Amino acid sequence: MSTLEIKNLQVSVATEEGFKEILKGVDLTLKSGETHAIMGPNGSGKSTLAYSIAGHPKYTITGGSVTLDGADVLEMTVDERARAGLFLAMQYPVEVPGVSVTNFLRTAATAIRGEAPKVRTWVGEVKEAMSALSMDPAFAERSVNEGFSGGEKKRHEILQLELLKPKFAILDETDSGLDVDALKIVSEGVNRVKGNSDLGIMLITHYTRILRYIKPDFVHVFAAGRIVEEGGPELADKLEENGYAEYVTN
Amino acid sequence: MSGLSTTNYLTPSGREEAWRFTPLARLAGLLNADVALEQVASFALSAPQPGVTLESKESEPYSQTTDSATIRARSAVTHAQYLTIAANAEVNDPIVITRTGLSGSAPQATRLQIHVGANAHAKLLIENTGEAIVAEEIEFKLEQGASLHFISIQEWAPKAVQLARHHAIIGKDATFTSTVVTIGGSLVRILPTVEYSGQGSFADLSGVYFATDGQHLEHRIHVDHNIPNAKSRVNYKGALAGDKARTVWIGDVYIRAEAEGTDTYELNRNLLLSDGARADSVPNLEIETGEIVGAGHASTTGRFDDEQLFYLESRGIPAEIARRLVIRGFFSEIVSLIKIEEVEERIMVRIDSELDKVGK
Ligand SMILES: Nc1ncnc2c1ncn2[C@@H]1O[C@H](COP(=O)(O)OP(=O)(O)OP(=O)(O)O)[C@@H](O)[C@H]1O
Numbered sequence: 193m194s195t196l197e198i199k200n201l202q203v204s205v206a207t208e209e210g211f212k213e214i215l216k217g218v219d220l221t222l223k224s225g226e227t228h229a230i231m232g233p234n235g236s237g238k239s240t241l242a243y244s245i246a247g248h249p250k251y252t253i254t255g256g257s258v259t260l261d262g263a264d265v266l267e268m269t270v271d272e273r274a275r276a277g278l279f280l281a282m283q284y285p286v287e288v289p290g291v292s293v294t295n296f297l298r299t300a301a302t303a304i305r306g307e308a309p310k311v312r313t314w315v316g317e318v319k320e321a322m323s324a325l326s327m328d329p330a331f332a333e334r335s336v337n338e339g340f341s342g343g344e345k346k347r348h349e350i351l352q353l354e355l356l357k358p359k360f361a362i363l364d365e366t367d368s369g370l371d372v373d374a375l376k377i378v379s380e381g382v383n384r385v386k387g388n389s390d391l392g393i394m395l396i397t398h399y400t401r402i403l404r405y406i407k408p409d410f411v412h413v414f415a416a417g418r419i420v421e422e423g424g425p426e427l428a429d430k431l432e433e434n435g436y437a438e439y440v441t442n
Numbered sequence: 443m444s445g446l447s448t449t450n451y452l453t454p455s456g457r458e459e460a461w462r463f464t465p466l467a468r469l470a471g472l473l474n475a476d477v478a479l480e481q482v483a484s485f486a487l488s489a490p491q492p493g494v495t496l497e498s499k500e501s502e503p504y505s506q507t508t509d510s511a512t513i514r515a516r517s518a519v520t521h522a523q524y525l526t527i528a529a530n531a532e533v534n535d536p537i538v539i540t541r542t543g544l545s546g547s548a549p550q551a552t553r554l555q556i557h558v559g560a561n562a563h564a565k566l567l568i569e570n571t572g573e574a575i576v577a578e579e580i581e582f583k584l585e586q587g588a589s590l591h592f593i594s595i596q597e598w599a600p601k602a603v604q605l606a607r608h609h610a611i612i613g614k615d616a617t618f619t620s621t622v623v624t625i626g627g628s629l630v631r632i633l634p635t636v637e638y639s640g641q642g643s644f645a646d647l648s649g650v651y652f653a654t655d656g657q658h659l660e661h662r663i664h665v666d667h668n669i670p671n672a673k674s675r676v677n678y679k680g681a682l683a684g685d686k687a688r689t690v691w692i693g694d695v696y697i698r699a700e701a702e703g704t705d706t707y708e709l710n711r712n713l714l715l716s717d718g719a720r721a722d723s724v725p726n727l728e729i730e731t732g733e734i735v736g737a738g739h740a741s742t743t744g745r746f747d748d749e750q751l752f753y754l755e756s757r758g759i760p761a762e763i764a765r766r767l768v769i770r771g772f773f774s775e776i777v778s779l780i781k782i783e784e785v786e787e788r789i790m791v792r793i794d795s796e797l798d799k800v801g802k
């Protein structure tokens with residue numbers, strides 16, 4: 193049983209007019225096996241929260257803490273955070289020309305597991321995970337995310353989730369850009385990992401559709417840089433009905 | 443150019459457009475009119491192959507040039523080496539040429555002409571290693587329907603100085619592919635140049651260079667679309683690391699008035715890995731007819747893409763390994779075109795060891 197604890201997290205970004213505060217004190221605790229949905233208007237800071245936990249250099253932490261089983265995540269380098277068990281499925285996965293998916297996955301798995309996966313079992317493991325996500329084996333030889341369609345990039349993120357087996361996964365709009373069938377396939381992938389490993393999930397989304405497949409235990413409303421309401425799955429339906437008007441003051 | 447005396451013309455002052463980037467003081471006498479260049483037959487076939495012959499003979503150049511170094515080499519070399527690939531030959535194994543007789547202690551000159559017979563298909567690899575101070579010319583003539591993939595690898599020792607012209611004349615429906623890899627040497631200046639002698643012809647020019655501390659690596663491409671309906675692609679990538687690493691890339695593409703139906707695109711990307719390095723990149727497209735299929739160019743020079751590094755690191759990959767992956771990826775796009783596995787691997791290992799040297 194692991195715990196990811198975010199306390200009073202405050203984050204700024206450098207802009208041309210100086211620092212701009214984006215996260216204004218976020219409190220959230222995730223435990224293994226729990227699924228937390230985060231919903232909120234565009235620009236409210238959801239991706240900022242996700243990137244800050246992963247350690248993106250663009251964001252400056254100005255206050256608060258993030259701990260994983262008591263260890264100070266904010267003190268860790270980006271790769272240390274991943275090796276500690278955090279995974280971020282990005283809203284916009286990055287293209288890395290000239291680095292093949294095979295090479296990338298193997299290098300990542302070697303880093304996370306602390307030793308190179310055995311060649312014989314590894315090849316099968318990747319093939320199986322790809323076929324479960326209905327990914328053409330040809331993707332293995334392509335450059336990471338280069339020329340992938342939006343939906344293909346998202347599947348590739350979940351492929352990594354399956355192979356890297358983190359303790360906590362932050363899924364930043366993994367459902368955006370997926371067609372109906374792909375949404376189902378990707379959701380099943382997430383549920384499979386959860387079923388096998390007691391994964392804790394922070395699921396950032398704009399749509400209740402994905403929540404029909406990946407059932408949240410908690411729903412948090414995010415607005416203007418903080419969590420403004422918390423509830424159960426029924427809160428998502430209410431948001432779908434009424435929008436965010438009551439949470440956005442100006 | 444009529445105002446210049448011959449001597450001046452052959453000994454650049456550094457003000458000439460063609461020489462303004464080159465550190466003339468480091469040419470070790472190659473362009474000094476008072477120093478005679480020693481003629482040397484420096485190309486050696488590493489293994490005999492059916493349909494392939496190499497001999498020395500008196501032979502007129504295939505082409506004209508205004509390049510001072512080439513003119514000097516031509517006047518010093520009475521007997522060029524002459525490589526023939528017979529018409530209709532299908533040479534499956536790469537023809538491998540190594541260098542011989544290059545002393546590195548005195549300026550030398552050498553010339554190679556390569557005749558690729560009609561409908562012959564071959565791959566040719568020239569491996570440049572060791573020390574050298576050399577002005578050299580390699581000319582190619584591709585007859586109708588021929589194809590040649592020319593791979594030139596500069597893995598020179600640290601003090602080597604090379605001034606080279608690679609000139610191809612591409613016949614009807616023929617394809618000239620070249621991949622230039624420049625990593626070694628103190629000063630390397632290569633002129634990959636192309637003209638066409640028949641329609642439906644294609645020049646596919648690619649290259650990578652990696653300059654570290656104090657190296658000057660210069661590539662000046664010139665594609666002369668002198669006939670209608672020919673095609674060219676140019677794609678060069680370079681990286682620079684360490685103090686006073688210097689690269690120059692010039693991409694001149696000239697579409698003459700008669701060259702209707704031309705299809706050309708050129709691209710140069712430079713990756714600056716540290717401060718104190720300087721990359722010049724000058725694409726230059728001159729178009730004298732509007733009746734073309736397409737013409738374009740792009741050039742970028744920049745630092746590491748932090749987003750790529752973040753993505754890799756966020757998967758647990760340590761920063762230094764992530765950096766390596768990105769740099770290897772940057773080069774491998776071109777290196778993988780070579781399609782000779784052991785050569786590709788060797789180049790990537792060499793790139794790794796250069797990276798070890800510059801550290802960080
Ligand atoms: N460099 C910057 N300069 C100014 N504002 C910035 C900069 N970077 C981010 N922001 C702002 O930070 C806010 C939060 O952005 P973030 O991407 O976290 O929103 P989000 O909730 O994920 O939105 P979406 O639902 O559209 O994905 C936005 O208003 C954005 O414009």
Ligand SMILES: [Mg+2]
Pocket residue numbers: 238239240283364365
């Ligand atoms: Mg977002």
